[in-house]
Amino acid sequence: MTQTMNDPTAVQERTELQIREGNPEEAITTLEFECASIAAEPPSEHKSRLLQLLGLARRAIGDITRSRDAYETALHAARACDSKAEEARALNGLAIASHLSGDLDEADAQYSAAAKLAALTGELRLTGMIEQNRGVIANMVGDLQKARTRYKVALTAFQMTRDAQGQGWALTNMGMVNYDLGDPDEAFKAFDNAWIAATEANDRSLQASVITNRARTLIMQGRLDEASAQLEEAFAIVRSSGYEVLEADATRLLATITLQTGHPRTALGMLDFVLQVARSAPDQLLTAEALRDRAECLKELGDTEGAVGSLTESAACFADLGAKKKEDEVLQRLSELN
Numbered sequence: 001m002t003q004t005m006n007d008p009t010a011v012q013e014r015t016e017l018q019i020r021e022g023n024p025e026e027a028i029t030t031l032e033f034e035c036a037s038i039a040a041e042p043p044s045e046h047k048s049r050l051l052q053l054l055g056l057a058r059r060a061i062g063d064i065t066r067s068r069d070a071y072e073t074a075l076h077a078a079r080a081c082d083s084k085a086e087e088a089r090a091l092n093g094l095a096i097a098s099h100l101s102g103d104l105d106e107a108d109a110q111y112s113a114a115a116k117l118a119a120l121t122g123e124l125r126l127t128g129m130i131e132q133n134r135g136v137i138a139n140m141v142g143d144l145q146k147a148r149t150r151y152k153v154a155l156t157a158f159q160m161t162r163d164a165q166g167q168g169w170a171l172t173n174m175g176m177v178n179y180d181l182g183d184p185d186e187a188f189k190a191f192d193n194a195w196i197a198a199t200e201a202n203d204r205s206l207q208a209s210v211i212t213n214r215a216r217t218l219i220m221q222g223r224l225d226e227a228s229a230q231l232e233e234a235f236a237i238v239r240s241s242g243y244e245v246l247e248a249d250a251t252r253l254l255a256t257i258t259l260q261t262g263h264p265r266t267a268l269g270m271l272d273f274v275l276q277v278a279r280s281a282p283d284q285l286l287t288a289e290a291l292r293d294r295a296e297c298l299k300e301l302g303d304t305e306g307a308v309g310s311l312t313e314s315a316a317c318f319a320d321l322g323a324k325k326k327e328d329e330v331l332q333r334l335s336e337l338n
Contacts, residue, residue, distance in 0.1 A: 011034050015031055019060055020203045022205070022243070043078075044081050052086075056093065059093075063281070070093075074086070074089075088114045088115075088117035092126065092129055092133065100284065104141070104321060114126070115134075124157050124160060127157050128154040129166065132151060132154035132173065140323050144177055148178070151173050165197070165206060168194045168206045172198075172213050178190055195211075205241070211234040212231070215250070252274045252293060254270060265301060268297040275290045288318045291314035291317065292333075298310060
């Protein structure tokens with residue numbers, strides 16, 4: 001039977017596909033229209049799910065503030081219709097917004113509440129999503145073993161539910177943590193498997209993230225030409241899909257390469273774009289990293305005062321995130337300048 005856009009399932013499936021295939025702006029237009037058309041209706045699981053998708057689409061374009069708003073409204077709708085499963089999903093989306101904005105205590109509380117509801121309702125895929133997201137926080141604060149354990153639990157949940165998209169996200173995160181734990185072979189194996197999963201899921205943002213994280217690892221190995229080639233592939237995806245935060249992340253890495261190859265002023269211009277996007281989102285981690293890298297450019301250009309200012313602000317951002325190791329690294333650089 002042919003489904004129309006008035007069919008709730010059709011709306012959800014179409015907008016999910018638009019987000020995966022790199023058309024989040026189209027999804028936002030559809031979802032805003034649909035949400036407005038049912039605004040006067042009683043709270044329902046369908047209303048909560050549409051608002052969650054709106055939050056996801058807005059996060060995809062880097063609008064974290066309005067993403068949070070959509071998830072909060074979705075949470076109210078889920079609670080009003082007493083849907084524990086949708087409440088858990090909305091809490092997970094809210095936690096991601098809190099995490100990206102730098103409020104890790106709030107994110108942890110929201111993830112914990114979401115995890116309890118997911119277990120209560122038997123939502124295995126959602127459990128995987130939450131474990132993965134909590135792994136990201138563990139990684140950020142420097143507990144790499146805990147991060148890897150959470151990623152493994154998430155991967156198992158996604159494998160059990162045959163969720164290629166979830167497997168791709170868990171595997172690309174495992175690639176980064178494996179490298180940080182001193183196992184580059186396992187890191188690149190994870191990236192290879194993440195790419196296979198991302199291709200199967202036909203998820204453009206996931207594909208870009210896999211490529212960007214592989215490039216990040218290549219830069220740490222000093223393989224700059226290979227990293228540059230990877231970043232060009234990432235840019236081809238994000239610039240045609242409206243993923244501005246992903247573009248900014250890839251641009252930050254390109255600025256790192258540009259600085260290392262002797263062009264600090266060009267790199268500085270790239271980082272100005274990164275900071276504009278990161279602060280607008282807001283994405284606290286990307287802001288902290290860009291400020292740290294900006295200081296290196298200013299140092300190379302002889303602007304010690306500007307470098308000190310950028311490092312001071314970067315250290316404060318890392319401190320807010322609880323990223324103690326990164327904060328200490330920045331403070332060490334700062335002491336070397338003073």
